[in-house]
Amino acid sequence: MKQFECQYCCSKGICEHLLAAYDVIGREIIGGLLRNSNELKEMITLVFEHLTQIQIDRVEELLSDSLLDLWYDSYDAVEGSIYIHNLDPYLIAQLSELVISEVEDFESGPGTATTYELFYHDNPADMMSKLFRLVEIDLNYAKNSNV
């Protein structure tokens, strides 16, 4: 059974080069720099709140496919409110545009395995700013739309 191993520093645990360790089945980032991305969450929440003022078919035109998935996961149509429960699948979709990942089964306890997708990079800070930029571009069209 495989273990995490960084190709840059040969660390067997979570190191500075790990952008995200993504639990594919649980759809959750369990480690790495992207784990607590509150800044991105706040940024997206603001834009989504703006979009609650807009007709739903217009929202569908304004959002990219991956943002639209996140929108439907976060929008309470009855209350007309936004709550982002799980940003991780969206972040991983964006990160996949930037970094080649490896998907492997890893031991998660005695006799059990979990599938993780791992994103390592030798310049994680640079990748984080590229990811922010990518999300900003993804949001831009919606942000500038008139209500």
Ligand SMILES: [Zn+2]
């Ligand atoms: Zn490393």
